[in-house]
Amino acid sequence: MHKFNRFKEFYPFYLEQHSDPTCKLLHFIGSWLVLTVLAFVILTGTLAALWFVPIIGYGFAWVGHFFFEQNKPATFSYPFYSLLGDWVMFKDILAGNVDFKK
Numbered sequence: 001m002h003k004f005n006r007f008k009e010f011y012p013f014y015l016e017q018h019s020d021p022t023c024k025l026l027h028f029i030g031s032w033l034v035l036t037v038l039a040f041v042i043l044t045g046t047l048a049a050l051w052f053v054p055i056i057g058y059g060f061a062w063v064g065h066f067f068f069e070q071n072k073p074a075t076f077s078y079p080f081y082s083l084l085g086d087w088v089m090f091k092d093i094l095a096g097n098v099d100f101k102k
Contacts, residue, residue: 004081017065021101028100029060
């Protein structure tokens with residue numbers, strides 16, 4: 001695997017690893033649910049709900065990779081860039097810069 005030194009170099013690779021529409025959709029849903037849990041924690045003070053954040057975030061993403069994309073998540077090789085990529089892709093989907101269908 002290529003060694004990435006900057007996120008700007010990594011992000012195109014990240015998007016290639018998310019070419020399946022269902023995988024992208026699952027990432028989007030997982031990210032949305034993570035934000036929902038965080039809002040719940042902030043509003044209610046129920047800190048125990050934070051246990052759901054990695055389960056939801058990684059759970060949706062890994063189902064997308066293992067069953068639809070059929071590749072190994074970049075998280076295993078580039079954990080920080082991959083986490084950042086999740087949120088940049090989430091923002092790009094919301095902004096219409098990344099399409100679920102492509």
